[in-house]
Amino acid sequence: MRSGNPIISLEDVAMSYKIRNRRLRNERHEKPALRSINLNLWRGETIGIIGRNGAGKSTLLRIIAGIIEPDSGIVTRNHVSIRLLGLNLGFIPSLSGYDNAILGGLILGLRRKEIEAMVPEIAEFAELEQALHNPLRTYSSGMRTRLAFSIAVSVPADVLLLDELMGVGDVAFRKKSGEKLRSMINSDLSCVIVSHSNEIITEMCSRIVWVEHGETIAEGPTEEILERYEAAMLAGPSQPAPVPGR
Numbered sequence: 001m002r003s004g005n006p007i008i009s010l011e012d013v014a015m016s017y018k019i020r021n022r023r024l025r026n027e028r029h030e031k032p033a034l035r036s037i038n039l040n041l042w043r044g045e046t047i048g049i050i051g052r053n054g055a056g057k058s059t060l061l062r063i064i065a066g067i068i069e070p071d072s073g074i075v076t077r078n079h080v081s082i083r084l085l086g087l088n089l090g091f092i093p094s095l096s097g098y099d100n101a102i103l104g105g106l107i108l109g110l111r112r113k114e115i116e117a118m119v120p121e122i123a124e125f126a127e128l129e130q131a132l133h134n135p136l137r138t139y140s141s142g143m144r145t146r147l148a149f150s151i152a153v154s155v156p157a158d159v160l161l162l163d164e165l166m167g168v169g170d171v172a173f174r175k176k177s178g179e180k181l182r183s184m185i186n187s188d189l190s191c192v193i194v195s196h197s198n199e200i201i202t203e204m205c206s207r208i209v210w211v212e213h214g215e216t217i218a219e220g221p222t223e224e225i226l227e228r229y230e231a232a233m234l235a236g237p238s239q240p241a242p243v244p245g246r
Contacts, residue, residue, distance in 0.1 A: 004042075004043075005078060006040035006041055006042050006076075006078070007041055007042065007043050007077070007078045007080050007158070007159065007190060008039075008040070008041040008064060008075075008076065008077055008078070008080065008082075008159065008190075009039070009040050009041075009074075009075070009076040009078075010037055010038060010039040010040075010063070010064070010073065010074070010075055010076075011038055011073055011074040011075075011076075012036045012037075012038065012072065012073040012074070013034055013036070013037045013038075013039075013063060013070045013072070013073030013074070013075060014032070014034055014035050014036055014037070014070060014071050014072045014073055014214075015032075015033045015034040015056075015059055015063060015068070015070045015071050015214075016030040016031060016032045016033060016071055017030065017031050017033055018030055018031075019031050032213075032214050033056045033059040033214055034056045034059055034060060034063070034070070034214040034215075035213075035214040035215045036073070036215065036216075037056075037060060037073070037211070037214070037215070037216055038216065039060075039064075039209060039216075041159070041190055041192065042190065043158075043188065043190055044188055044189070044190060045190050045191075045206065045207070046185050046190070046191040046192075046193065046204055046205050046206060047191070047192055047193070047205055047206070047207045047208065047209060048192075048193045048194075048195065048201040048204070048205035048207070048208045048209070048222065049061070049192060049193065049194045049208075049209050049211060050194075050195075050196075050201060050208055050209075050210050050211070050225070050226070050229055051210060051211040051212050051217075052212065055211045055212050055213065055214070056211050056213075056214040057163075057194045057211055058163055058194065059214075060211065061084055061161045061163050061192065061194060062084065063075060064082065064084075064159075064161060064192065065082050065083075065084040065161055066082065067084065080158035080159050080190075081156075081157045081158045081159070082157060082158070082159040082161065083108060083109075083152075083155050083157035083159070083160055083161065084161040084163065085152035085153065085155075085160060085161065085162050085163070090103065090104070090107055091103075091104070091136055091144065091147075091148070092136065093135065093136045093137040094135060094136070094137065095135065095136060096132065096133045096134060096135055096136065097123070097128055097131060097132045097133065097134060097136055097139065097143075097147055098119060098123075098132050098133050100136050100147065101115065101119050101122055101123070101132075101147065101151055102115055102116065102119070104148070104151040104152075105118065105151060105154070105155070108151070108152070108155045109155065110155060115154075118154050119132075121154065122147075122150045122151055122154055123150075125146075125150045125176075125180075126143075126146040126147045126149070126150035127146060127173075128143060128146065128147060131143065142170055142173070145173075146173055149173075149177050153177075153180055153181065153184065157189070158189065158190065159189070159190045159191070159192070160184065160185070160189055160190070160191045160192070161191075161192050161194075162181070162191065162192070162193045162194065162195070163194045164194055164195060164196070181204075182204075185204060191204075193205060198226055198230070201222065201226065202222055202223070202226065205222050206221070206222060207219070207220065207221065207222065208220065208221075208222050208225040208226065208229075210225055210228070210229055217232075
């Protein structure tokens, strides 16, 4: 049962990107990323954002996090700390795993002393103790993934925004990382998950927001919305399931 006000609220949020014409360098046009998005998130709730590639899901997470500002609409964040957790933390290949861990923590808002104290635990979870001081360019893609994930989940927050962060790495690490995220989600945290995995969405989320071409197509219980979404995928790229009342 929801009580009180939502901790995050979006009202009629819209966002466009300016795209430069490759042939005419001085000519630009706007490409809409989001159109009149409305969304509420309550404390302790985990919701999923689904949609095709390019639907606007990642842009939506960045607006919620405050990384970018919308062109129009209202975003209300009621005194909560928000962390957007993704695998691209701005790693620098020439630096060591240790230095990149420090850099990642700073990007996520920690003080240097705070992230330095966390590095041993990060390295242990990522299973990189022996390679921590090697240059990142010597890491395999799996090693980079483990380091990025371990840094991301080390930062405390009231709201977690997960952008395709689940189901990464090899089988053993996917199990380990999944258990870590489940323990975080099952606390008092609120969470917004972007994922193409219906299995993850079904397991983790009680409610889904379906975004297509920057617009909310549907919102509601997980199983109901997923069924409609899957039907739309089978129908073709331009045939979303009909929305009652629209």
